[in-house]
Structures are given as C-alpha cells and as structure tokens.
Amino acid sequence: MPEGATSISSKTTTASGWRAFTVAERHPETSHITSFVLKPADAGGLPHYRAGQHLTLRFKGPDGAPLIRDYTVSCAPNGAHLRISVKREPHGSASNWLHDHLQPGQDIDVRAPSGDFVLPEEATRPLVMVSAGVGVTPMIAMLEAAAEAQDGRSIRFIHGVRDGAARPFAAHVAALAARQGHTRLDVFFSRPASGDLDAPGHHEGRIDIDFLQRETPIGEAHYLLCGPMPFLRDLATGLAAAGVPRGRIHYEFFGPMEEIFEDDAAPAAEPAKPAPGSGAYVGTDAQMAVEEHVARALLDSAADAVVASDAEGLITVWNAGAERIFGFAPQEALGQSLDIMIPEPFRARHWEGYHHTVSTGESRYGAGDLLAVPGLCKDGRRISIEFTIVLMKDAAGVVTGMASTIRDVSKRFEETRTLKKRVAELEKATGAA
Missing domain, CATH: 3.40.50.80 (Nucleotide-binding domain of ferredoxin-NADP reductase (FNR) module)
Incomplete structure (x- = not known):
C-alpha cells in the first residue's frame, strides 16, 4: 500500500463488506468540487450498481479515527471504474480531508453502491x-x-x-x-x-x-x-x-433527516419488501446472548417495538410490537436489513451514522436520547416514530449491534401539526384585525 494510504481493510473484501479501492485519478470540477476516480485495489471486477446510487467510504481522518461517509457515484456503470465528486464543505471534516489529502495511488475502503434513487427503467415516460x-x-x-x-x-x-x-x-x-x-x-x-x-x-x-x-x-x-x-x-x-x-x-x-411532504405521511412508491438477505435466520449462541441482553436492557418494551440488529444492520430481534407497528412477521423480518423499516430517502444518512457508530464505538446520541424520524411499514405507509438506541458491545468494548425501542407517534404528530396550523391561523387573523 502506498505511503499515506488511508484504507483500513486489506485489499480483498472483508467479512463486513469493505473492499479497498485505489484512487486512480483526481480532477477538479470547480474550485469547490473534486472528482476521484476509484478502481479495485485487488484488480478484480467492479460491483454491480445502477445510475444514481451512492457508495459508502471509510477512511482515516485527521486524528486517525475512521470516518464514514456516503457519496453518489457520479458516473454510470462502465466496467472500468467508479467516480465520486465531492464538494468541500466549510466545516466538513471528511470533505476537507478528501480534498486536501487523498491523492492518486492511495487506497480507501468502499462498500458496494446502494440506494433506490435511480434512473427509472420505464423508458416511455419523459x-x-x-x-x-x-x-x-x-x-x-x-x-x-x-x-x-x-x-x-x-x-x-x-x-x-x-x-x-x-x-x-x-x-x-x-x-x-x-x-x-x-x-x-x-x-x-x-x-x-x-x-x-x-x-x-x-x-x-x-x-x-x-x-x-x-x-x-x-x-x-x-x-x-x-x-x-x-x-x-x-x-x-x-x-x-x-x-x-x-x-x-x-x-x-x-441535510438533516426530515419529511419532505408537509401533509399526510407520504406513502412509499411501493410497499416495502424484505431486501435480499443472508437466507433463513439461524440464531447462534452469541445472538441468543444478545437477545437476552436486549430483554434485560429494555424492560418496558411490551407496548412498543423492540428491534435489534447486528454490526451489519441485519435484524436479530423483532418482537410482537414491531410486527404490530411495521406489519412484518418475525419470519419476514429476522435476517433482513433495517432498510425494510426506513423510507428510501433517509437510508443513506442512516447507514452513514450506523457504520460510523459500529466502527468507532461511539454514537452522536446519548443514552436515552429520544429520536424522531419517519418509518416505513410493510404496506408502504409512512408513519412518524420515536425511538431510543442501545449499543450492544462485547467484552472488549467492540460494538456488535444495536437495539431500539420504537413507538408509533403518528397520531400525536398529526394533533401537534393541526394545533400549530390553528395557532398560525389565529395569529394571522389577529394581525389582520
């Protein structure tokens, strides 16, 4: 590996899905946007992807700690290389490091492209x-x-x-x-x-x-x-x-995860489908231990969903509350990606944070912090959910997964929004008077 290389994994694909790519070229597109052309360090084939998808990068930042970011692949599948085009953000530690330090010949870790923001296959519509x-x-x-x-x-x-x-x-x-x-x-x-x-x-x-x-x-x-x-x-x-x-x-x-549409929770383009996973879910001794840990950590879970996932984001625990809220039976959810409950526009940001937490052992959220985001149900409905996160770690302090309690707050969200609109109308009427 060249001096100054930033790859954390070996040159082959690791069990966690990371693969080293070499920077073949870099080109300034504007004074603030630079393109990086990437080729597999092992000289193997490129991963399959569709135009519009993004890939996840992992590299060592200025302090040596791993940084994980998602960037769109800015070229169509061509069989030769991948390309990302990164804007330098004034306070962006990752974008500034890439602009200032990543040079041809250096390696960087990459996960295969993913995402549903792709060129529609229906060629009959404009x-x-x-x-x-x-x-x-x-x-x-x-x-x-x-x-x-x-x-x-x-x-x-x-x-x-x-x-x-x-x-x-x-x-x-x-x-x-x-x-x-x-x-x-x-x-x-x-x-x-x-x-x-x-x-x-x-x-x-x-x-x-x-x-x-x-x-x-x-x-x-x-x-x-x-x-x-x-x-x-x-x-x-x-x-x-x-x-x-x-x-x-x-x-x-x-930017921050929030809903685009201000009216009723927007339906997904299609009902959610379990992503291709690792096949039938089989609980190992270690996974059963995780389940027991979850049960101890989340004592008041009966009325809410309890969902746990491993380091790769595959679901390992799915209780009756999760089935009631999201619609997937345990046999449909276990072993699948958390993507089945995340609306597509929010997945890239979710996985950026998820992989960063697994790699560093640190979350941007404190224990017990209540988070609010949109959720996705089996029938395609979007709902408003609140949840808390618990990091699951082994004896060495390595993150082996995460667990969450999740509550459907769609009704409360609607009531709050209706109240805000009513207050705004009254203020407008008072001002007009």
Missing part, C-alpha cells in the same frame, strides 16, 4: 432531472446511462448554481445531451457573472415550481430531484399539489 449545486452528481450518472441506452426517452435537465464558475460538468453535460439526442438543458444562475446568461436555456434566478408547471410535462413525467432540503421541499410539495403522483416524484437530499 424524465425531468432537477438539481441544485452538487446535487447534480446523480443526474450526471443518470444522463450518462441514458446516453448509453439510446432508448429515445425525452429528458429535461435542469440545474441551479450560483454562477458559471460554480457549475460542475458543464461541458460533459452538453456533450451527453447531444449524444442522447432528446435532452433539453436549462441552467439557473442565482448570481450570474458576466456571460453566464448568453447561452440558450440559461436563466437568472432560482428553479421554482412555476417554471416546472409551465415548461415540463406535469401529466406524464418522472421527476428526479436532488439538492438541499428547502429546494426539495418547495419543488416536491409543489409537484404533488400540481397533481403529480408521488410515485413519479423521486428525490435525494442533503
């Missing part, structure tokens, strides 16, 4: 790709895949940036659009520099729902959205209000 800033990265991969497929689908590629200097992949996107043959480009500049507005399809301002309603096929298209939360909330809720079925609104975001 696609509208809408992104802001570095949210363009999955769109680049999808546009590459569409150009390669040559299936004749109509694409509207809409991107928002500060100015031309901050726009990544500009020439590459133009070339892909020409190659695909049915792609129309629009770029919005919030603070355009001289010359930014000279080209056709270049606009001053920000992308808004009025533009999408006026310029895109609302009644037909799949909408693919990627960017920060305020951007997504405005566009996703606007599209839903305009009559676009939520099954045709696909999104990926950066």
Whole structure:
C-alpha cells in the first residue's frame, strides 16, 4: 500500500463488506468540487450498481479515527471504474480531508453502491432531472446511462448554481445531451457573472415550481430531484399539489433527516419488501446472548417495538410490537436489513451514522436520547416514530449491534401539526384585525 494510504481493510473484501479501492485519478470540477476516480485495489471486477446510487467510504481522518461517509457515484456503470465528486464543505471534516489529502495511488475502503434513487427503467415516460449545486452528481450518472441506452426517452435537465464558475460538468453535460439526442438543458444562475446568461436555456434566478408547471410535462413525467432540503421541499410539495403522483416524484437530499411532504405521511412508491438477505435466520449462541441482553436492557418494551440488529444492520430481534407497528412477521423480518423499516430517502444518512457508530464505538446520541424520524411499514405507509438506541458491545468494548425501542407517534404528530396550523391561523387573523 502506498505511503499515506488511508484504507483500513486489506485489499480483498472483508467479512463486513469493505473492499479497498485505489484512487486512480483526481480532477477538479470547480474550485469547490473534486472528482476521484476509484478502481479495485485487488484488480478484480467492479460491483454491480445502477445510475444514481451512492457508495459508502471509510477512511482515516485527521486524528486517525475512521470516518464514514456516503457519496453518489457520479458516473454510470462502465466496467472500468467508479467516480465520486465531492464538494468541500466549510466545516466538513471528511470533505476537507478528501480534498486536501487523498491523492492518486492511495487506497480507501468502499462498500458496494446502494440506494433506490435511480434512473427509472420505464423508458416511455419523459424524465425531468432537477438539481441544485452538487446535487447534480446523480443526474450526471443518470444522463450518462441514458446516453448509453439510446432508448429515445425525452429528458429535461435542469440545474441551479450560483454562477458559471460554480457549475460542475458543464461541458460533459452538453456533450451527453447531444449524444442522447432528446435532452433539453436549462441552467439557473442565482448570481450570474458576466456571460453566464448568453447561452440558450440559461436563466437568472432560482428553479421554482412555476417554471416546472409551465415548461415540463406535469401529466406524464418522472421527476428526479436532488439538492438541499428547502429546494426539495418547495419543488416536491409543489409537484404533488400540481397533481403529480408521488410515485413519479423521486428525490435525494442533503441535510438533516426530515419529511419532505408537509401533509399526510407520504406513502412509499411501493410497499416495502424484505431486501435480499443472508437466507433463513439461524440464531447462534452469541445472538441468543444478545437477545437476552436486549430483554434485560429494555424492560418496558411490551407496548412498543423492540428491534435489534447486528454490526451489519441485519435484524436479530423483532418482537410482537414491531410486527404490530411495521406489519412484518418475525419470519419476514429476522435476517433482513433495517432498510425494510426506513423510507428510501433517509437510508443513506442512516447507514452513514450506523457504520460510523459500529466502527468507532461511539454514537452522536446519548443514552436515552429520544429520536424522531419517519418509518416505513410493510404496506408502504409512512408513519412518524420515536425511538431510543442501545449499543450492544462485547467484552472488549467492540460494538456488535444495536437495539431500539420504537413507538408509533403518528397520531400525536398529526394533533401537534393541526394545533400549530390553528395557532398560525389565529395569529394571522389577529394581525389582520
């Protein structure tokens, strides 16, 4: 391994799924975004993935402690390499370290790409790709895949940036659009520099729902959205209000986990399905010991769901409360990924924190902290849940899994939201008077 390498695993895939990749190239896309081209250190084949998915990276940070982050694969499957394109964040320890230290020849640990934010396979409907800033990265991969497929689908590629200097992949996107043959480009500049507005399809301002309603096929298209939360909330809720079925609104975001839609808990595009797992679940002595530990640690679990998982995030304990809340019988849930109960837009952030906790033995949350996030049921409903986390450790202090008590608080959430809306209406009426 070259001097300064940051890989923690060996060059072969470990039992935990980590595999060393070598940085083959790095390219500046803008002053704040750098692309890293990755190839397997063992010279083996690339993992299978779909355009739009993300991969998980693990590397040693400035203090030597492992950092785990998720980054979109910014290229379509090509059989030669993976590519990530990372924005330097002012206070981002991981992004700053990658920009400042990761060089060609160094190794970094990678998990196979995953995620459901992918290019829709249905080629008969138009696609509208809408992104802001570095949210363009999955769109680049999808546009590459569409150009390669040559299936004749109509694409509207809409991107928002500060100015031309901050726009990544500009020439590459133009070339892909020409190659695909049915792609129309629009770029919005919030603070355009001289010359930014000279080209056709270049606009001053920000992308808004009025533009999408006026310029895109609302009644037909799949909408693919990627960017920060305020951007997504405005566009996703606007599209839903305009009559676009939520099954045709696909999104990926950066920032805290919270719901996009403000109205009723949004249904998933499809009912949740158990992910391909490790086959029939068989409890070992160690796993049975974990179950006993969970039983002792969570004494008041009868009315709530009790769910435990191993270091890989596979479910090892699933009680009657979990079946009642989420709908999966124990034989359906045990041995499956926690993804079956996590809405897709929140999975990347969940796994980033999960793998970091397993690797470091430390959680960002204190014992007993009550967390609130959306949950996903077997029938596709989204619910509001609150939960606490208990880390399960072996005698050496190594995290072997996690356990949670989970409560469905959807009714209380709705009552609170209704009350807030009523208070806002009264305040508005009082102000008007």
